[in-house]
Amino acid sequence: MKQFVSQAMPNPFIGVGLRHPHYEQSLSHNTAETPIDFVEIHAENFFADGGISIALLEDVCEKYALSVHGTSLGLGSAVAVPNEVLEKFARLIQISQPAFVSEHLCFNRARLNEKVVHTGDLLPIPYNIESLKNIVSHIQQVQDKIRRPILIENLSAYLSPEQISPESLDSMSEVEFLVEMCSRAGCGLLLDLNNLIVNALNQDIAMPIEHILSNIRQLPSDYVGEIHLAGYTEQGVNGFIVDDHGAAVSNQCWDLYTETIALFGNKPTLIEWDTQLPDWYELVAQTEIARSKASI
Template sequence: MSSTLHNKQANDKPKTLIGVGLRHSHYTEALQNAASHSHEVDFVEVHAENFFAEGGASKAIIQDIAQAYPLSIHGTSLGLGSSSRVPKSILQKFTNLVQLTKPMLVSEHLCFNRARVQGNLVHSGDLLPIPYNQQSLKNIVSHIQEVQDNIQRPLLIENLSAYIHAAQLNASTQDDMSEFEFLLEMCSSAGCGLLLDLNNLIINALNKKTNNPVEVLKQDLLQLPPEIVGEIHLAGYTDNASQTNDFIIDDHGAEVSAQCWDLYEFAIQRFKNTPTLVEWDTQIPEWSVLLGEAKKAKVIADGSERRDP
């Protein structure tokens, strides 16, 4: 093979796309960067519910964002693990947003957020864990497929950080498979993909007092076939365990943790060229600080690509 042909093939190889979660305080700078052709990230992700309004400023803003950047839509309201179906009004708004923006990725969470209490449907206002059993699997697969039928594309489902087990909410509910076994069965049965949140895995391991959590999680990730992972999330957390009964809270309120960077180096080698997003949702920093975190992810991803044979 000539060196010219070899270099062309190397240059044609797909690169890992690096994005950031775009929040309200950064809209102006992000759009100004795009207008000046100084894109410093490959894509941005927004929370779907912030753009459910059918008209007005929010619709104009999301259209501007979608024109300026490749877009990822990340839902928090569908509650696909709830026993009740997704309310038609929420599903329609979610579908309308996907059809309007034509995003590169669409995702939701492995959780429930609605339940009937004394005959009334109540929304928890939080992402609550579901049991890893066959009944729960059948339920969420049905709801994922309903959403996918509406949006006419596959969903990515994000693994959850959880501070309680489902059995603590309902004593009659028990797990009969591990988290990773459940994720595999869910993706296979529903035809969906996985949004692999490394920070959530780390927080769960730390809250369980797991020894050498990153090394344990690296072994866990070997259970996942590379083809099912469609996006990776990176984030940090505020180490406030002493104020929260020894629990670390998944607040996305700090720079990406050292443990998360360590796990990402392993993950991006296994799940090559997977779009990667940095989240920062509380104590939001300057836009330049967020871009700095994205640049760190790019350095790691680029290093992984250079190590490929």
């Protein structure tokens, strides 16, 4: 498969995560009055055969461009993606023909007592050669199945890479790993700015926005296929800020977004809000802010 290449868009292309409470309002939304260019669905919510979920998906696709965001493939796992999961994922892509397909830089499956168990969470992997070869193999498995490149999202993690693999002699930085992954697998990058902020704050990095910018300047613009913006709950848990996507996009994230599109140009941008969901129109208002930032 050829190397993924993403070009900056001439105009802002802004979307929202489409969650169950907003299905009805999203379909009645007047996009001429307040543009929404695309919506993102979580793939696993539409794995069922037939029924209302597929009918709803067809209605959504008639109105909006679509992004399919997976949470179950666990491409960084040491065990392969289960065939039944990959088949459902591929079938959804075939039916919906989305503009974007994405997954996470994580593992969520492991072999325990001769059985493969699912963690139910997105867990971080070490940034070393062994992990790189493993995830590249699984990304290529998925891309061969769906016959198109995917985007991989950088993860919010509550352990540093050094804590995950303290004795690794071939460790890389996160940016080095992301660049090498995209180069070898032919995939693109879903750059989640909120995840970068949460990680920097939890690691007590001084001047977090400047630190993040120094890292993302090392990313080839062509590899960045989409950007995620989100907020987090200020109140920490056991000393950690939790990436719960439970608030409006933070001021830090808006500042970082402005700097990021100055670097990479207009990239498709999604507002994520997954918990403590607001009214649909409050969510839509976030897209208007993003559009104004992208138009500066």
